[in-house]
Amino acid sequence: MKKIYLFFALFLALSGPVYAALTYNTCLNYYNRGNYAASKNCAAKLLTANRSNLQIMYLYAHSLLNLGEKSAAYAQFDKIRTISPNSKLGKESRKYMKQCQTINTSSAAAKKQDYGNYLADISYNCKWSAMPIRVWIQPGTKYTDTVVNAFNEWQYVSKNKIRFISTKSESQGQILVYFEENLNTSDSSAVGYTSYAGCIGRFFVGKSRIHLQTRTRGQIVSQKNMYGVALHEIGHALGIMGHSKNNNDIMFPTTNIIGVHTSRRDVNTIMHIYSK
Numbered sequence: 001m002k003k004i005y006l007f008f009a010l011f012l013a014l015s016g017p018v019y020a021a022l023t024y025n026t027c028l029n030y031y032n033r034g035n036y037a038a039s040k041n042c043a044a045k046l047l048t049a050n051r052s053n054l055q056i057m058y059l060y061a062h063s064l065l066n067l068g069e070k071s072a073a074y075a076q077f078d079k080i081r082t083i084s085p086n087s088k089l090g091k092e093s094r095k096y097m098k099q100c101q102t103i104n105t106s107s108a109a110a111k112k113q114d115y116g117n118y119l120a121d122i123s124y125n126c127k128w129s130a131m132p133i134r135v136w137i138q139p140g141t142k143y144t145d146t147v148v149n150a151f152n153e154w155q156y157v158s159k160n161k162i163r164f165i166s167t168k169s170e171s172q173g174q175i176l177v178y179f180e181e182n183l184n185t186s187d188s189s190a191v192g193y194t195s196y197a198g199c200i201g202r203f204f205v206g207k208s209r210i211h212l213q214t215r216t217r218g219q220i221v222s223q224k225n226m227y228g229v230a231l232h233e234i235g236h237a238l239g240i241m242g243h244s245k246n247n248n249d250i251m252f253p254t255t256n257i258i259g260v261h262t263s264r265r266d267v268n269t270i271m272h273i274y275s276k
């Protein structure tokens with residue numbers, strides 16, 4: 001069973017001929033590094049000279065969306081769609097206009113549900129029976145500390161109900177973490193996925209494997225983004241099968257609007273699973 005973590009899906013649509021290549025790429029680099037305030041300002045400056053450059057507008061819109069400025073993002077996507085309804089960016093923009101609205105709705109819902117859980121949206125018929133869970137992390141990567149910290153966050157928020165111990169032996173590991181430049185998945189926008197151990201009764205047997213992508217469209221994934229993706233995939237490996245519909249939760253399926261830490265609802269959800 002594969003859980004795909006969608007991430008940076010929009011970069012596909014950002015490819016193609018680039019107007020004002022150098023400067024646009026400067027803005028895009030800010031964006032790819034997760035500095036949305038800088039990419040927003042950068043794109044805004046470019047737009048003063050190229051008012052109807054769709055690609056810059058599109059980058060600007062996504063920067064706004066990532067900064068949570070949803071109505072401004074909506075208006076910008078709407079502009080692109082109006083100027084060029086049949087282009088790739090026009091069509092993409094229409095999709096993102098819907099997303100801007102969804103986010104608005106789910107953010108409102110999110111506030112109400114901050115102290116709830118999302119058990120209704122996932123399956124959770126399996127969990128690890130014995131603590132600590134043995135974790136093996138593929139050596140020779142600069143992301144080791146980041147991934148260890150992500151495991152530690154789950155341990156900490158579960159008040160040690162879930163515990164991990166690291167092992168140097170891949171064959172001894174129960175949750176195994178691998179790094180790959182490019183994930184070999186059918187979805188080119190996936191940056192992480194988890195394949196599950198088997199389940200007997202209500203308990204995992206064997207090994208769960210987490211695969212983390214270290215590059216996205218040629219850019220090295222930042223430690224911050226790796227942390228968020230690792231947290232999310234560990235959530236799957238612990239037995240959260242499926243996703244939250246609430247973009248405040250680490251188990252929301254995309255990172256566009258994801259928090260970098262587990263939310264109250266993530267914690268409530270995992271605690272429910274491991275308390276039963």
Ligand SMILES: [Zn+2]
Pocket residue numbers: 003004005006232236242243253
């Ligand atoms: Zn996922």
